[in-house]
Amino acid sequence: MPTCSKPRRVLLLGIGNILWADEGFGVRAVEEFHHRYVVPDEVTILDGGTQGLHLVNYLQDSDHLIVFDAIDYGLEPGQLKLVRDEEVPRFTGIRKMSLHHTGFQEVISACDLLGHCPKHLVLIGCQPLDLDDWGGPLTPAVRNQISPAVELARFILVEWGVRVTPRITPLGESEWLLANGIDHQRYEMRART
Template sequence: MRALILGLGNALMTDDALGVLAVEELQSRYRFPAGVRVVDGGTLGLDLLPLLEGVDRLLLVDALQMGAKPGAVFRLAGEEVPRALASKLSVHQMGAQDLLALAELRGHLPGELVVWGVQPR
């Protein structure tokens, strides 16, 4: 079983740095077992596609546009994720949406998919 924790965001932007900062914090505080990879995906978009090959579990951390109060935390799983991302949920919009859609088309969408995110200001 291979798992990938993928933080998305831009460290130069304030609220948009959520995924990058979360991954940095995880890497500094914890040691993960073999088979778990923690990656700062930045704003690489489709360039991240090869990372999804062979992954069974994917956890995305990102700023999410949910129309909620800034700072609100959201967890989406399974079927909620493709529908939400297709509606331009991520502040990276096309990057995250296209990454998951193309992974699915190529047969590399992980069986377990969870997104944790925070509503930016």
């Protein structure tokens, strides 16, 4: 009798706090991906914000994971860095990579302890410049890396065999990941005035 395999589940996750300037990079990158591309139902696109350990269930339900995040690598502001699979720190004993209250390592570590962590992990991090401008927009150095980060994620999804199609019809506002004036364009216009 043939064995039925479970369908692959992919999570594309942006984490960060849009209220702290460059800390919002991850959320803005996943938001832009959602505006730019259509993916099959096996892919969940999620604004994880600052949910911390509340994201554990989403990770446990995923086989493949791509995370966008602002990360202090000690690089030049705006520089992207890609980290894959076993290179992604999983335990809290090492220096926190994420800038959030609950580091992303804690989320991955919790998944490991619960017995299911995504098989494939990719972290697309961007070196922030400004994390102190409460309510401020992304700095130009970080904002300019959103498009390259989105394209990097698209490339990885295609590498995993996921069909990624350019969006022809723009999303209606009810389909946006962020609405009510906190979407990237409206938020940054307000932050600059």
